[in-house]
Amino acid sequence: MTRRAHGRGGIDWLGPDKAKIRTRAAPDPLTGKRRQVSRIVYGTPSEVETALLQLRLLHSYGPIAQTDFTVDQMIEVHLATPKRDGTERASSARYKDRSRYRLHLQPRFGKQQAGAVTPQELTLHYDRLLQDLKPNTVRLIHALIRAAYQSGMERGLVSSNPASLARCPSCKSSAPTAPTVETVRAHLDVLVESDPVMALMVRLAAGCGMRRSELIALRWSHFNFDTGTVAITEGITDTPGVGQQTTATKTGRFGWGVIPIGEQILDDLRQHHETLEKNAANLGVEVPTDAYLFSSGPLGEKPWHCDSPSKRLRKHMKANPELSSFTLKDLRAFAATEVVSSGANLEAASAILRHESPQTTMKYYRAVREDVARQAALDLQRRLDELG
Numbered sequence: 001m002t003r004r005a006h007g008r009g010g011i012d013w014l015g016p017d018k019a020k021i022r023t024r025a026a027p028d029p030l031t032g033k034r035r036q037v038s039r040i041v042y043g044t045p046s047e048v049e050t051a052l053l054q055l056r057l058l059h060s061y062g063p064i065a066q067t068d069f070t071v072d073q074m075i076e077v078h079l080a081t082p083k084r085d086g087t088e089r090a091s092s093a094r095y096k097d098r099s100r101y102r103l104h105l106q107p108r109f110g111k112q113q114a115g116a117v118t119p120q121e122l123t124l125h126y127d128r129l130l131q132d133l134k135p136n137t138v139r140l141i142h143a144l145i146r147a148a149y150q151s152g153m154e155r156g157l158v159s160s161n162p163a164s165l166a167r168c169p170s171c172k173s174s175a176p177t178a179p180t181v182e183t184v185r186a187h188l189d190v191l192v193e194s195d196p197v198m199a200l201m202v203r204l205a206a207g208c209g210m211r212r213s214e215l216i217a218l219r220w221s222h223f224n225f226d227t228g229t230v231a232i233t234e235g236i237t238d239t240p241g242v243g244q245q246t247t248a249t250k251t252g253r254f255g256w257g258v259i260p261i262g263e264q265i266l267d268d269l270r271q272h273h274e275t276l277e278k279n280a281a282n283l284g285v286e287v288p289t290d291a292y293l294f295s296s297g298p299l300g301e302k303p304w305h306c307d308s309p310s311k312r313l314r315k316h317m318k319a320n321p322e323l324s325s326f327t328l329k330d331l332r333a334f335a336a337t338e339v340v341s342s343g344a345n346l347e348a349a350s351a352i353l354r355h356e357s358p359q360t361t362m363k364y365y366r367a368v369r370e371d372v373a374r375q376a377a378l379d380l381q382r383r384l385d386e387l388g
Helices: 045-059 071-080 091-104 119-129 135-154 181-194 196-208 212-216 263-283 308-319 328-341 346-353 358-365 370-387
Strands: 002-006 009-015 018-025 035-042 229-232 235-239 243-247 257-260
Touching (some): 009 045, 018 045, 035 045, 071 091, 071 135, 091 243, 119 135, 181 196, 181 308, 181 328, 196 229, 196 263, 196 308, 196 328, 212 328, 257 346, 308 328, 328 358, 346 358
Antiparallel strands (some): 002 009, 009 018, 018 035, 229 257, 235 243
């Protein structure tokens, strides 16, 4: 067993990839005796060092900054800490951030001391990344390293945040697109015959503004046929190495909502449930109480894979090239645009999409259509002609 002192803690190696990490904790408040916290961990030396640092953050007292604190360790500490609201980061979010870091930041900064990185180094690195990446992607990379430094500052691991002074590229978000009512209806007419289950999903997405993750997380228990409502309380994500997980909606509990549904959707739901009951009767069992609405199993026991709806919709679009195509995300823009164009205010559209702020609805989902703008211009010209 190899021992290594590490500040006010240490690492005892029990094998090639197994170690006991330990750190001093605050003295016992009653007796004043010293206390030590230890844990068995597995991994490479670098992973064990990071685990020890995280243990010290949880249990140590007094300053814990260390000169050999690397950018690698700073990122891992940041991804392991809870969000501001106290909830754990979603596995899918950690996977995306860690992938961005490993691809675009780790080769250059990973082993460098976090406190030695300068704003100029980050700015020059962003300039190089812009040769191969879109500005928005570089902004996401910048947001990650800036948040990691901020997390390190809050925990006394670094004294400054060079990313806050680095020059990050700006970019303009592309205007969102939304299909017309006529386009959605035309596709529904075809889907009802060729893929009725996908037609039901399109109706829910267009009529309720639901996200793809929320659609595949729908269970029959979320529907109340007496009141004609659907409760949106969760989503499903798929993370490599982890698999599918049920999570909160994208905006957390703020994104929960009970949305009314019309007779057409209710009729489609009843027909879909009749098919499920027939499958259960053929198998001699009851329909599970927690069955999924969109399921890859005969009894709704498991949900569709996260990519299944998009693939099925793309297949339909390729089979019908004469119709203008759209995606499930476009249907959220459709829902917001139609609600506002019908005379409702932006707050109503924001409530349907369950955004935390109406500004998000305005920025990303309210599509301005050429036909609406063209008609507005013609109306203006007509009024001018009447005055003449």
